[in-house]
Amino acid sequence: MSSSLMQSIRAVLRLKPSQRLNRDYLLSLLIAVALAFLVGAGIMLLCGGDPVKGYTALFQGALGKPRALGNTLAKTVTLCLCGLAMSVAAKAGVFNVGGEGQLYMGAMAAAVVGAQVQNAPAWLVVVLALLAALVAGGLFALLPGVLKVRWKVDEVITTIMLNSVAIFFCGYLANGPLKTADRGIATGTDAIMAGAAFTPLIKLSNLTTGVFYAAVAALLVWYLMTRSSVGFEMKLTGENDRFARYGGIRADQLMLWSMVLSGAICGLVGMLEVFGLHKRFITTVSNEFYFDGMLVAMIMRYHPFGVIVMSFFFAILSIGSKSMELSAGVSSELMLIVQSVIIFFMAAEGGIRKTLANRAVVRRARRAAAGRERAQ
Amino acid sequence: MNDIFNVLLLQNTLRAATPVVLAALGCLLTQHVNITNIGIDGMILMGAFFAVLGSYLCGSWVMGIVFAAALGVLLGLFYYVFVIKFGSDEFIIGVALNIFAGGLTVFLLRNIFKVAGSFSDPGIVPLPTIRLPLIEGIPVLGPLLSGNTLFVYVSWLLVPLIWVFIYHTPMGFHLRAAGEYPDALTASGKSPEKMKCLASVLCGVLSCVAGAHLSLGYLNMFAENMSAARGYVAFACVIFGRGNPPRVFMAALLFGFIEALGLRMQKYIPSDLTAMAPYVVTIVMMVAVVLWERRKKKKAGLEQGIG
Numbered sequence A: 001m002s003s004s005l006m007q008s009i010r011a012v013l014r015l016k017p018s019q020r021l022n023r024d025y026l027l028s029l030l031i032a033v034a035l036a037f038l039v040g041a042g043i044m045l046l047c048g049g050d051p052v053k054g055y056t057a058l059f060q061g062a063l064g065k066p067r068a069l070g071n072t073l074a075k076t077v078t079l080c081l082c083g084l085a086m087s088v089a090a091k092a093g094v095f096n097v098g099g100e101g102q103l104y105m106g107a108m109a110a111a112v113v114g115a116q117v118q119n120a121p122a123w124l125v126v127v128l129a130l131l132a133a134l135v136a137g138g139l140f141a142l143l144p145g146v147l148k149v150r151w152k153v154d155e156v157i158t159t160i161m162l163n164s165v166a167i168f169f170c171g172y173l174a175n176g177p178l179k180t181a182d183r184g185i186a187t188g189t190d191a192i193m194a195g196a197a198f199t200p201l202i203k204l205s206n207l208t209t210g211v212f213y214a215a216v217a218a219l220l221v222w223y224l225m226t227r228s229s230v231g232f233e234m235k236l237t238g239e240n241d242r243f244a245r246y247g248g249i250r251a252d253q254l255m256l257w258s259m260v261l262s263g264a265i266c267g268l269v270g271m272l273e274v275f276g277l278h279k280r281f282i283t284t285v286s287n288e289f290y291f292d293g294m295l296v297a298m299i300m301r302y303h304p305f306g307v308i309v310m311s312f313f314f315a316i317l318s319i320g321s322k323s324m325e326l327s328a329g330v331s332s333e334l335m336l337i338v339q340s341v342i343i344f345f346m347a348a349e350g351g352i353r354k355t356l357a358n359r360a361v362v363r364r365a366r367r368a369a370a371g372r373e374r375a376q
Numbered sequence B: 001m002n003d004i005f006n007v008l009l010l011q012n013t014l015r016a017a018t019p020v021v022l023a024a025l026g027c028l029l030t031q032h033v034n035i036t037n038i039g040i041d042g043m044i045l046m047g048a049f050f051a052v053l054g055s056y057l058c059g060s061w062v063m064g065i066v067f068a069a070a071l072g073v074l075l076g077l078f079y080y081v082f083v084i085k086f087g088s089d090e091f092i093i094g095v096a097l098n099i100f101a102g103g104l105t106v107f108l109l110r111n112i113f114k115v116a117g118s119f120s121d122p123g124i125v126p127l128p129t130i131r132l133p134l135i136e137g138i139p140v141l142g143p144l145l146s147g148n149t150l151f152v153y154v155s156w157l158l159v160p161l162i163w164v165f166i167y168h169t170p171m172g173f174h175l176r177a178a179g180e181y182p183d184a185l186t187a188s189g190k191s192p193e194k195m196k197c198l199a200s201v202l203c204g205v206l207s208c209v210a211g212a213h214l215s216l217g218y219l220n221m222f223a224e225n226m227s228a229a230r231g232y233v234a235f236a237c238v239i240f241g242r243g244n245p246p247r248v249f250m251a252a253l254l255f256g257f258i259e260a261l262g263l264r265m266q267k268y269i270p271s272d273l274t275a276m277a278p279y280v281v282t283i284v285m286m287v288a289v290v291l292w293e294r295r296k297k298k299k300a301g302l303e304q305g306i307g
Helices: A002-013 A023-046 A051-063 A066-091 A099-116 A122-151 A155-175 A210-227 A229-239 A241-246 A251-278 A289-299 A304-328 A334-347 A349-375 B007-032 B040-058 B061-085 B090-112 B141-145 B150-168 B170-180 B182-187 B192-218 B230-240 B245-265 B271-303
Strands: none
Touching: A023 A051, A023 A334, A023 A349, A051 A066, A051 A304, A066 A099, A066 A210, A066 A229, A066 A251, A066 A289, A066 A304, A099 A122, A099 A155, A099 A251, A099 A289, A122 A155, A122 A251, A122 B271, A155 B230, A155 B271, A210 A229, A210 A251, A229 A241, A229 A251, A241 A251, A251 A289, A289 A304, A289 A334, A289 B090, A304 A334, A334 A349, A334 B090, A349 B061, B007 B040, B007 B141, B007 B150, B007 B170, B007 B192, B007 B230, B007 B245, B040 B061, B040 B090, B040 B192, B040 B230, B061 B090, B061 B192, B150 B170, B150 B192, B150 B245, B170 B182, B170 B192, B182 B192, B192 B230, B230 B245, B230 B271, B245 B271
């Protein structure tokens, strides 16, 4: 029993070596998206809606106006960063499923710094909040990282549990000691310093100057992962940690640091949400953003460009779903269903393709056998 | 303190633990055939919804259970087909299933019941409570053992049943073989895939029934995201109990105790903090099991003169 258990735990931990995105895979992706949209259309019909109208509203609502496009791009950035956080840990062979909690901690830390630091120039507040968010996210990832490295405690479960812990903890702070006196805010902290919030790049949209911070972070991480020796060592560790150890790499340290880095990126996402969008911590600062970003990264096999494109697509579904609900009367949750259908198909892509290929072979062989019989 | 530590606390413990026990029993079956089922949480959520749906539409709790169980079979088959047949990553499928469950239940909630957030209605027929006439009279044990809803008793029965099934029947032996050494099972003329399918379907049914207990036996309503990571807790209980039903049961009871204690402490401590407790305890449990195993290994090493 215990051996099979260890095996299965290891199966969760181990990432299948990331295959490249090839033409076949992209073709499958297109088919999966088309199928998912068909499923969505079918559900719309069942609920008495009009799929053409629904999908038009979806894309209109996500791309139609500059403001909508801005929101979609902002959401893309969020998903990309979450995917990046997942990739960083995954490359070193650790699964960080706790990004949601790290995001909350980062958001809370940034909001507290943004609101409490007085009499300081706005740029300093931003820098301090950024640091606070990075540290908060990183520290919150440190715990499962240490447990994993030191005692081999399965980080999948611990990080998932820590998600709930962080969400409830931040909820406690926002409901209790740090509750704002501002009117109209049910559960939230005090607003951050007025001048410190990011300015929108497109009027009234969520796309703010925060996107530059995201870009810098992404570039730094990209450099670290692909152009530095540390990144190479991380990759070796992720692919075969015993081999890495044999080669003199301190695999445990690398796993730990990649986990912390992953948490820090999630903390950054939280900070961007607070300084860009909400201007304070609210308990609904994230709605499972990390899980979306994580799944996008996984089905795109951690391919940077693929993750960006797919994040954009998922952002369209997410942002557009709200206006689809308003103008076509289709509940926005339908897009969650469409998203998961895409993910189901892409996760099973290899298997489905193999099954189909096998069937084709069998059919061909049967036809050939039938032909031979006829010839006799 | 008397208002916290009393018989009611133990009663609540049993109630809170039962969904976790049921889901964990399902989870341990898949664990034995070497499938990691992260999607249990979504299964619980969907089970909870469909139980309410069945109970409300047909006006009978039996139909609620039938709806949930049928859904469980479908979900188990789905998991089997995608993970074993198509060889997909269990982790992706599991997480996606949880997201799917969240989307589907809210979507259906809004489109069938036309409400957002939660649905409670006198039309939902809850699970009956069962009174045990003889035992009822015993001072402390009486209220504890009697007057629970159906699935509390079912879960108690299932623990020894599944234990016997896994460790003392030929089929259970095959089931474990399918996980530990599938080639041997194939060589003996049995199909490991069939065993995996069986475990997956049973896990689906048990998880969905756990959801049914949650919505019809525990709260008598459906609320968005009401599974509240219980599926993951069940998974942790299985790891803690190393797949052995009685041990898993104890772990789930511990979880139930912490949850019940938290609910009753709300008068003194903010509810957000008490709600954290079960998850913290789960993490502590995960660490404890590892340390425990280590010590055992060390001891064994010493006894053999290696350590």
